[in-house]
Amino acid sequence: AQTVTQSQPEMSVQEAETVTLSCTYDTSESNYYLFWYKQPPSRQMILVIRQEAYKQQNATENRFSVNFQKAAKSFSLKISDSQLGDTAMYFCASHSGNTGKLIFGQGTTLQVKP
């Protein structure tokens, strides 16, 4: 069975600074994807970034980048130049290659302070 663990329930960062959210996962599948989703108070789940496990290069989307360590089964998210609008709950998730269902971690609440 796949599992995803986020060990930081809450994080805070000053506006314009950099913050890293941690995630570890476990899977027996050889073909899988990893994701970071953002969920603001509106409840809308928004995809932040996606990483294919077969790609060695870390994914980057503007101010968001990941550090994907496949052997260690680690997938952290780095947010650079934090903005007030980044305040939200962030979920790490793995994707089952068999059915496509997402397995989510427990989430990290990020607060960006002015």
Added chain:
Amino acid sequence: GAGVSQTPSNKVTEKGKYVELRCDPISGHTALYWYRQSLGQGPEFLIYFQGTGAADDSGLPNDRFFAVRPEGSVSTLKIQRTERGDSAVYLCASSPGRDDEQYFGPGTRLTVT
């Protein structure tokens, strides 16, 4: 274009009642997923449809929960004899195919009193 929509956005019901939650996926998306999110937790998978059929219903907690997608577009999640423990946000997501990005709806917050 229109995203995934869910109705109602909030539903309050009494213990023991029957409820239906509706999901309208993005047009053309063949894959549809239901998740349940309890307060302060990550979403948990309930069921996955590919077209009209349930390809994976391993996440449904018990036989009080049932979902349908008769024409391969709109889906309805049905909960019989609701219990207080069913209170949660129910999220629906759709994607063009199984391995594509999932687009989420805003969810239905169900409260069982």
